[in-house]
Amino acid sequence: MLVLGRSQVEALLDLDALIDALSLAMADLSANRASAPDRVAALVPERDGFLAAMPGYVPSSSALMSKLVSLFPRNAGTRLPTHQAVIVMFDPATGEPTALLDGTAITAARTGACSALSARLLAREDATVLAVLGTGVQARSHARAMCRVRPIRQIRVAGRDLAKAAALADDLSSVVDAEVRVASTYAEALDGADIAAATTHSPEPVIRRPWLAPGVHITSVGYNPAGREVDDATVAEALVCVESRQAALAPFPSGSNDLLVPIRDGVITADHVHAELGELILGSKPGRTSPNQITLYKGVGVAVQDAAAAGLVVTMAYEQSVGERITLR
Template sequence: MIVLSRADVEELLDVGALVDALAPAMADLSAGRAAVPDRTVAPVPDEDALLLDMPGYAPSAKLLISKLVSVFPGNAGSEVPVRQAVVVAFDARTGEPAAFLDGTYITAVRTAACAALSARLLARPDASVAAVFGTGPQARAHVRALPYARTLREIRVAGREFERSRAFADEMSGDVPVRAVASYEEGCDGADIVCGATYAVEPVIRRAWLAPGTHVTSIGYNPRGREVDDATVAGAALFVESRRAALGAVPPNLDLAEPLERGVITAEHVRAELGEVIEGTRPGRTNPDEITLYKSVGVIPQDIAAVSLILAAARERGRGVTVG
């Protein structure tokens, strides 16, 4: 078994390759080829936090993994990530432990890479301006992943504090210019792709701010809050990783759970899973002016795709510490 540090994982995981690898992973999920048991949850009431265990198996990767994730929303705005994780991987042919590796970076990058994949599948063909809301690790990963899915001329960023957003934009600018804006509304104005990567209590993505034809991605989770308003959820063509995971998430993601509970939408409002769009069994965008919404809750095949790439690169480069 090899042990890989966060530095190893960051060096070995190719974000562009991951965006590509997630397409067959999501297709496997929708076709029922991947094993995705329900996650188990251990609440930490004193901190309003959670520990999640997410096991899974993907035959295409010949990999069996379990990921432990802590979700501590109180860390938002600090140097400590809200989500922290470790992954244990097993050889699916023999059951032997294959690797123990840091999962915090994997969680951020696979989430952003799947949001980028959704933009590749669902944004208008001429989409060239993206807005990313948030300034933490998830937002950072989104800024890095989106250019692998679309040719962008600008990425706007917005957060709770403009000075922090400006420092973030200066740090992240590269081949694609990154510009800080003063508000979420300004970020939405004229953007073709709007990505929520926040821990918002009140929605930072609102239907009144979105132009016709916008593609929205939302990965935010706050046990007491919302990232997207009802009007956007109800008025958009809704896409998810898995109906079962999105509509029955434990703990619930309020962006979908609240509209479902109040009858704003029903389960039939989901147009398709991403894997169904990839396989061609369900439609994606049907006209240039419709708003499309990809709401992510995270599923283990995304992690399996990432871990598979990391382990292949580690073996090729001789990285990691062998134990056992």
Template sequence: MIIINEKEVAELLTMEACITVMEAVLADLPDGGAVQSLRQVVPLADRNLLGLMPGYLRREGVAGAKLISVFPHNHDLGLPSHQGMVALFDAASGTPLAIVNGQAITAIRTAAVSAAATKLLAREDAAALAVLGTGEQARCHVEAMLQVRRISRIAVWGRTPAKAAALAAEMGSRWSVAAAAAPTAMDAVRGADIICTATAAVEPVLQGAWVKPGAHINAVGACRAHERELDTALVAGSRLYVDRRESAVHEAGDYLIPLSEGAITAGHITGELGELLTGRIQGRTDNSEITLFKGLGLAVEDLAAAFYIYKQAALLHKGTEIKF
């Protein structure tokens, strides 16, 4: 068995490669080629939690699980909000194959799934990007959006102005694109073609009244039934896609709260990203429609990323082998 650390994950799993891997595993979901259980969560003190996410990839012949801690206030301590590991097993023999750093996988694959959704749903001419949030996910989402659309302008907003300014400067320099911090979330999303929300918010930070017709939104922050980043009007006025219905109807406050208010019905979910990838459902219907992808993160995404990393590590002699 090999151990693959955070630095090695970042070296072995490029954003470009991860987008392709995510598209493949999500396309396997509708027909049962990728199998998973609903995530199990143990609530901890102060809104923190510990999660277990098991799954099985039939075509690849591997199974495993991600064990992850989510501590939303870790950013205030200079620590990542998501930390953990992915354990990978041979599905034929049950032999442990690898333990892979889960923090790096989570950051890259979450943004890669948003990129897959953006490829399918955003207008072809989308060029203005707004990012709400200043953490690792915000940074990765900038990279991911640049992979799938010709972004010419980036606006960043966060609850700490200095962090927003620092992220905007970093992204502008790294990607040679005009990037600036916005004083408010409303200012950030004004005129935006693509909006990515990657915050630790439990109440809406994005309102439908601020979003222009034709925009596409990737919402990946709130992941519990009582938490949301988007207001009811925005969700009700959007064409909604999810990574997995089962997850959304149990965990997505952005969907469940408007549903409980009677603003939408259970049929408001157009479908899963995998169904969109395989042509089972329709995507954007016109250039004025607002499309919304609500991503909660799936075990099969983590396993597919870990298996890709495992294969690359074997080819390039990376990782630390141990007797287990």
């Protein structure tokens, strides 16, 4: 069995190849070729956390795996990330376990890359201004990935802690070819932005309709069981797309409060979810229909994303002779 640590995974994972692999995986999922059962979770209520199991199979990547991922929001601001994970890969022909690898880096990379895929499908081609809401791992991942699919010239970073926003802006300035600055409020960051990437744990919406410019594409991946990132007015007006209807509209811990709450309150119905990303890729559903249309991608994370990403990493590891080999027998 091949074993890969976090630094090795980060070095092996090519962002452009990942976005392309996710496109194939999303198409597989919507065409019912891939398998991604609902996640199951063991709750840790005294820490507001949970441990979830996410098995998945993607034929386009020849990847069969299961991810164990923990979400402990109280880790925010500590040395530990809020999301931590490991992934076990299996041979899809025999079921034999073949690799064990860090899943924390993969979770961060594939989430930002899938948001970038949504921007490639839905954002205006001339989108140049990106608002990044949040200052954690996902904020950095989203900023890097968005610059690969649209000609981003300015990035505005906003968060609850201005010092953390400034630190992220400084870090991003060294890895992206764009002007990066700090916005003092979410509203300031969103003013005139072409793409908005919400990556927060906020219990209150950080995306509000009065703050949005015409034609903005919104990506929202934040999770808070007690709140949501996007307000009712934005959800109601936007063209809403998801990875999987089944996952996005499932009960806790899989589904999204950003959609479930307005459905519960009668603001929208489940039919308001326009398309899965795979349906846009396959051409069975249309995407943006006008320059001023607001589009929203709500991501909750599905196992086929992890499978596609892990498949890329393991392939590159074998090609480059990276990682440690161990025997379980």
